[in-house]
Amino acid sequence: MSRKPMVRPGGRSARVQASVHTAVREILSERGRDAVTVPLVAQRAGVTPSTIYRRWGDLQELLSDVAVERLRPDTAPEDHGDLLSDLTAWAEQFLDEMSSPSGRAYIRDALLGDPDGSYAGQCSAYAAEQVDVMLARAIGREENTPGVETAMDRVVAPMMYRILFRPAGLDAAYARRLVTELLDAGEEHPLP
Template sequence: MSHRPMARPGGRSARVQESVHAAVRELQAEQGRDALTVPMVAARAGVTPSTIYRRWGDLKELLSDVAVERLRPEAPPEDHGDLAADLAAWAEQFLDEMASPSGRAYVRDALLGDPDGTNAGRCSAYAAEQVAVVLSRATDRGEAAPDVESVLDGVVAPLMYRILFRPDGLDRAYARGLAADVLAAPAAGPRRTGNAGR
């Protein structure tokens, strides 16, 4: 059972989360991730270790929660005027952020302390929200656009696989090519989700 909150808390709970997250970020920068302990984080944040254990469960789940917050996009995708340019630029930015040393570390931490898949779902939702903005803009301009799932399957999934398992030779041209391939694919019916029929 996960000890993480499902949504951003408010009031005192929000202040505790922010102080603990800030303590983790500061200590990681000063001493490195491998040196962190719950008592060390608690002392820096001005809370008791039991507060951290009660809320996050253990250090891995705390680091996972911090990583997911660091992976949250800070702004909507840039508008370049047409779908092809928007999607290519977004794919390049996604690759740059996720394939960077800090991005890889955040992804690893997000998944490592995620026993129930909650944080993976949050990361997936971030990507889906960004893609939805790009596609909605295109639709508003009168452009034909694929659905969000098609872009996740055709751009995000292969990028993440390559980032995590086959990073050699991964570059922006590959990201742009994935975006172009998704837009060139013939329109399909609604995609099924889940494992039905597989």
């Protein structure tokens, strides 16, 4: 990530990034991961291979960058009126997306290009931001609200751990149970 310069929206740099990302996503979906090479991406994006090497360093960094961009949420989590409903809907959707074949492939790519953890850290930051939006709404409604790190440990971490290490039997009921247990535990230690 250190190689990647700041991107000014609308500038040449942003246009290069957009066309290269689009080229990678198209090749991934048409021909699969093993078909993605820097010369092929460059050709389809209309840039030179050296532009890609200069900016991303190597193919794995480029794939990680595309993965993180793909894992970035488009919108704030929906407001269903209470924390249990908000977190449940969000966790079900998160598990569904991340445990899909393409979700798993993107997570692996984010972890891979990443000796220093910056891509994976960005994925986790996206999830934490989404959770934080829901918790802030709950505080606004004066609901009993756990902290964001507790919610990450109790809901996001178990889902991601199982997606990566123990994928058998993952379903929406599991996501719902994690949320319910997080909020039940909070009920036993109500805020003042």
